[in-house]
Amino acid sequence: MNVEERIKTVGKIPMERRTIIHFMLVANTINEQMAQALKPFDVSIQQFNVLRILRGQKGKPANLSTINERMVTKMSNTTRLVDKLILKEYVERNTCPSNRRKIEILITLKGNEQLSKMDAIVSETETNLLQQFSTNELEQLNILLNKFQS
Incomplete structure (x- = not known):
C-alpha cells in the first residue's frame, strides 16, 4: 500500500x-x-550519517559529543555506531596525545572511498523519491518545513 x-x-x-x-x-x-x-x-542510515559528519571534519578528528550533536537523529548509542564502523575499517579511534581522556575519531581512506560510493546511490534514491516534485514545489515545501525549525 x-x-x-x-x-x-x-x-x-x-x-x-x-x-x-x-x-x-x-x-x-x-x-x-x-x-x-x-x-x-551493510551500513545503517545512522552509520552513513556518522561517516558524513566525519568527512565534513576535513581531516580533523571529532569526539563522540561532536558527532552526536550533528546527528540527524539524536541518540545515545553513538559509541556503538562508531564501534561498528571501526570493525568495517571505515573509521579509527585514537586517544588524544595531549588529553588521555579525550577520544578522537577519524574517517579512514577506506571509509571515504565507500562513502563516495554510498553518496552516488543515496543521491539517486533522493532523486527518485522526489521526482514527482518540481524545483518550485521543493522550494515551497522546504519553506513550510522550515517552520518546524523556528
Whole structure:
C-alpha cells in the first residue's frame, strides 16, 4: 500500500492529526528507501550519517559529543555506531596525545572511498523519491518545513 492509499484509510480525522500521520508515513517511506539503498554496503542510515559528519571534519578528528550533536537523529548509542564502523575499517579511534581522556575519531581512506560510493546511490534514491516534485514545489515545501525549525 503506497502513502496515498494509507492516507485514505485514515478517514475523517482532524487536519492536525491527519497532517502528523502523513508526515510519519512519508518519513517511514523515506527511511525504508534510504535503508534499502545502503543495504549493499551493510551500513545503517545512522552509520552513513556518522561517516558524513566525519568527512565534513576535513581531516580533523571529532569526539563522540561532536558527532552526536550533528546527528540527524539524536541518540545515545553513538559509541556503538562508531564501534561498528571501526570493525568495517571505515573509521579509527585514537586517544588524544595531549588529553588521555579525550577520544578522537577519524574517517579512514577506506571509509571515504565507500562513502563516495554510498553518496552516488543515496543521491539517486533522493532523486527518485522526489521526482514527482518540481524545483518550485521543493522550494515551497522546504519553506513550510522550515517552520518546524523556528
